[in-house]
Amino acid sequence: MRLVVAEDNALLRDGLIRLLEANGATIVAAVDNATTLAVALRENEADGAVLDVRMPPTFTDEGLRAAIDIRAERTGFPVMVLSQYVEQLYARELLASGQGAVGYLLKDRVANVGEFVDGVRRVVAGGTVIDPEVISTIMAKREEPVDRLTPREQEVLALMAEGRSNQAIASALFVTEKAVAKHTNSIFAKLDLPVADDDNRRVRAVLAWLRV
Amino acid sequence: MEEKPGPLRLTGFAALQLLMFPLVLVTVVFVVLGGVLTVVTVGIPILLAALPSLHWITDRHRSMAAQTLGHDVPANRLPSTGQPLFTRLQTWARDPMTWRELTWALVIVPVGFILSLLTVLLLLVVVTGAFWWYGAPHIMRLRAMLDRALLSRGHTGQLEQRVVDLTVSRADTVDHSAAELRRIERDLHDGAQARLVALGMTLGMADDLFARDPEAARKLVTEARDTTGAALGDLRSVVRGIHPPVLADRGLAGAVQALALDMAVPVEVTTDLAGRPPAPVESAVYFAIAECLANIGKHAAAANGWVELRWTDGCLHAVVGDDGRGGADVNAGTGMRGVMRRLAAFDGTMRVSSPAGGPTLITLEVPCALSLPRTTPSSGTA
Numbered sequence: 001m002r003l004v005v006a007e008d009n010a011l012l013r014d015g016l017i018r019l020l021e022a023n024g025a026t027i028v029a030a031v032d033n034a035t036t037l038a039v040a041l042r043e044n045e046a047d048g049a050v051l052d053v054r055m056p057p058t059f060t061d062e063g064l065r066a067a068i069d070i071r072a073e074r075t076g077f078p079v080m081v082l083s084q085y086v087e088q089l090y091a092r093e094l095l096a097s098g099q100g101a102v103g104y105l106l107k108d109r110v111a112n113v114g115e116f117v118d119g120v121r122r123v124v125a126g127g128t129v130i131d132p133e134v135i136s137t138i139m140a141k142r143e144e145p146v147d148r149l150t151p152r153e154q155e156v157l158a159l160m161a162e163g164r165s166n167q168a169i170a171s172a173l174f175v176t177e178k179a180v181a182k183h184t185n186s187i188f189a190k191l192d193l194p195v196a197d198d199d200n201r202r203v204r205a206v207l208a209w210l211r212v
Numbered sequence: 213m214e215e216k217p218g219p220l221r222l223t224g225f226a227a228l229q230l231l232m233f234p235l236v237l238v239t240v241v242f243v244v245l246g247g248v249l250t251v252v253t254v255g256i257p258i259l260l261a262a263l264p265s266l267h268w269i270t271d272r273h274r275s276m277a278a279q280t281l282g283h284d285v286p287a288n289r290l291p292s293t294g295q296p297l298f299t300r301l302q303t304w305a306r307d308p309m310t311w312r313e314l315t316w317a318l319v320i321v322p323v324g325f326i327l328s329l330l331t332v333l334l335l336l337v338v339v340t341g342a343f344w345w346y347g348a349p350h351i352m353r354l355r356a357m358l359d360r361a362l363l364s365r366g367h368t369g370q371l372e373q374r375v376v377d378l379t380v381s382r383a384d385t386v387d388h389s390a391a392e393l394r395r396i397e398r399d400l401h402d403g404a405q406a407r408l409v410a411l412g413m414t415l416g417m418a419d420d421l422f423a424r425d426p427e428a429a430r431k432l433v434t435e436a437r438d439t440t441g442a443a444l445g446d447l448r449s450v451v452r453g454i455h456p457p458v459l460a461d462r463g464l465a466g467a468v469q470a471l472a473l474d475m476a477v478p479v480e481v482t483t484d485l486a487g488r489p490p491a492p493v494e495s496a497v498y499f500a501i502a503e504c505l506a507n508i509g510k511h512a513a514a515a516n517g518w519v520e521l522r523w524t525d526g527c528l529h530a531v532v533g534d535d536g537r538g539g540a541d542v543n544a545g546t547g548m549r550g551v552m553r554r555l556a557a558f559d560g561t562m563r564v565s566s567p568a569g570g571p572t573l574i575t576l577e578v579p580c581a582l583s584l585p586r587t588t589p590s591s592g593t594a
Contacts, residue, residue, distance in 0.1 A: 054457075060460060060461040060462075061462070084444075084448065084451075084457070085448050085451070085457050085458075087458050087470045088473040088474060089458065089466070089469055089470040090458075092473070106444075108440070108445070111437045111441060137473075137474050140476045
């Protein structure tokens with residue numbers, strides 16, 4: 001896994017690099033602002049990028065904008081966006097292109113190293129990993145077409161949006177993997193998702209749920 | 213104001229003033245009579261009828277003077293609507309404007325009567341038509357100036373009122389800021405600070421245990437990691453309360469979109485801002501809208517909500533509406549009062565229309581300038 005890391009805080013940048021390299025990733029470039037990020041991505045063959053939302057020069061949301069720009073240029077380029085706070089608005093903007101390979105997490109989640117690295121892997125493989133905090137605000141809404149889902153199916157879909165595998169969902173909900181597979185198939189059917197490979201359908205289900 | 217009235221319309225004013233002259237006389241007699249008779253109670257009902265009549269007459273003259281002069285002639289009476297009758301009478305008696313109006317009726321009206329009569333006669337005695345054409349505007353202007361001199365507080369009076377308003381709103385603002393700082397201090401003390409202390413203790417215990425019981429130490433480290441997560445959560449909520457990051461990133465329009473998205477009911481946001489208002493105004497309006505939306509979520513039982521943001525004529529307008537049950541009371545909670553105090557620091561106002569059964573409409577207006585364009589008109593449903 002060859003990654004570009006963009007984070008302006010030196011402590012956090014070094015921490016991220018150490019943590020990713022310890023888990024088998026190769027960091028091809030580490031930058032501290034959005035401008036050099038664009039250059040680094042052009043000059044290096046990378047499988048994905050891990051970005052901080054707030055970076056120089058304006059310290060607002062250039063990381064997010066950079067992520068959207070990269071994906072406009074290189075369709076479906078995997079990005080994992082990290083931030084000190086999460087907004088549903090930003091999650092929707094990241095997913096607006098209708099493609100997967102997007103992660104959007106609170107920086108706190110990095111503390112759970114195993115789960116975080118697994119999340120990065122899933123994003124690079126084309127999946128979506130959305131922060132539980134975003135998921136919980138969406139869970140508060142009950143709207144069509146998600147209304148048609150049973151409460152159990154909604155739980156499964158929420159965990160799917162967090163980027164969990166069927167196996168992880170099964171252990172989180174204390175059910176068998178087979179039961180989870182039954183739920184996911186039912187979700188795909190209720191959301192009228194065309195038959196395709198499982199990964200692609202998972203992404204589509206999450207996108208439908210986020211209403212983007 | 214629109215263009216000034218011509219000689220014919222001015223003569224109309226003069227004729228109206230002549231017609232009202234007897235009414236002025238009668239009203240003055242009753243006010244004086246009522247004032248004297250208050251010692252034996254019967255004066256009170258007389259005053260309760262005569263003073264509103266005086267207010268009505270003076271308001272008509274203010275309106276005519278305003279049109280003649282081409283600028284506002286405000287009444288600046290002390291607010292008395294909604295007070296019980298007797299308190300209202302006391303307010304009127306205390307109000308310097310009542311005394312000015314009475315003086316006006318006694319002093320200006322006889323002089324003004326002559327001026328108005330002159331204007332009407334110049335027209336009626338046809339041969340003086342030329343004098344009328346050139347004279348009427350000047351005569352009526354003189355009359356309007358005389359009326360304004362007593363019926364409206366002078367420049368100094370208005371400035372005095374402004375100073376009183378500013379003193380009150382400044383004191384409120386200082387109170388509000390002090391309360392906010394206390395709240396932030398308390399939140400940090402009880403939240404993140406306490407958690408960091410606990411974190412230090414947990415790590416200390418883990419340090420002790422590593423040699424003797426590595427498994428227990430590992431559990432403590434996991435616990436410590438969870439505590440850092442909770443401490444960060446606390447800090448995030450404090451930061452949101454001070455200045456929400458999305459407001460810094462996206463300005464008012466984007467931040468309101470983000471608020472709307474987090475609502476359980478769909479909220480449509482329409483914005484038409486050619487630039488960004490000053491940061492303190494943005495922040496005050498953001499928290500005002502956040503409070504309104506929170507109330508929709510808590511009390512309105514609405515199926516739909518909407519927010520409109522617009523900037524026209526040097527004023528930022530925000531309307532927050534919902535199709536819920538209505539009956540919202542601004543004075544019921546501390547939240548809305550805080551919002552009003554915060555807006556008052558920028559001469560902002562809030563109006564609430566919430567009949568029982570809905571819909572509820574809250575209109576916020578804050579005079580301000582817009583800076584360089586950054587946001588574009590957009591709309592969307594959350």
